[in-house]
Amino acid sequence: xxxxxxxxxxxxxxxxxxxxxxxxxxxxxxxxxxxxxxxxxxxxxxxxxxxxxxxxxxxxxxxxxxxxxxxxxxxxxxxxxxxxxxxxxxxxxxxxxxxxxxxxxxxxxxxxxx
Numbered sequence: 001x002x003x004x005x006x007x008x009x010x011x012x013x014x015x016x017x018x019x020x021x022x023x024x025x026x027x028x029x030x031x032x033x034x035x036x037x038x039x040x041x042x043x044x045x046x047x048x049x050x051x052x053x054x055x056x057x058x059x060x061x062x063x064x065x066x067x068x069x070x071x072x073x074x075x076x077x078x079x080x081x082x083x084x085x086x087x088x089x090x091x092x093x094x095x096x097x098x099x100x101x102x103x104x105x106x107x108x109x110x111x112x113x114x
Contacts, residue, residue, distance in 0.1 A: 014056055015043065017063040031082045034089055035062060036104030041096045051095040058088030 018039055029035075041047050042055040061084045089096065 014060045014063060015039065018059045021063050029082070031085055033101070033104045033108055035059070035085055036107055037096050037100045038085065038089055040100040040103045041092075044097075044100065047095055051092045054088050054092050058084050 018035070038055045038058060042052050042059065047055075062081045
C-alpha cells in the first residue's frame, strides 16, 4: 500500500510507466480500453483532484511489478489488476467522459502509438 501511495505522488512517472506497460501488453489484456480511458481521464486538466487520485492509485497498482498476483503468471497474472481498475472506474465512472473512451479506442486501434 505504501508503494501505491509513493507512486501516486509521482503522477508523471505513473503515467509513463502505465503507457510503457500498455504498449507491451495492451493487446493481450481484455481491460486495456478501461485502463486507457482511466489514463486519459487522469491526464485531463478538467478532472477533479479526488478522481485523479483514485485513478492514479489504480494505475500505480497496475504498473507495480510486485502485486498480489504477479503479472507474468499466464491467464491469472492481471486478474488482481483488473479488479483494482474496475473498482476505481466504478467509483469515478461519471468522470470518465466519452472523449476519454474515444481516445482509448483510437490508441488501441493504432497499436498504442504515442
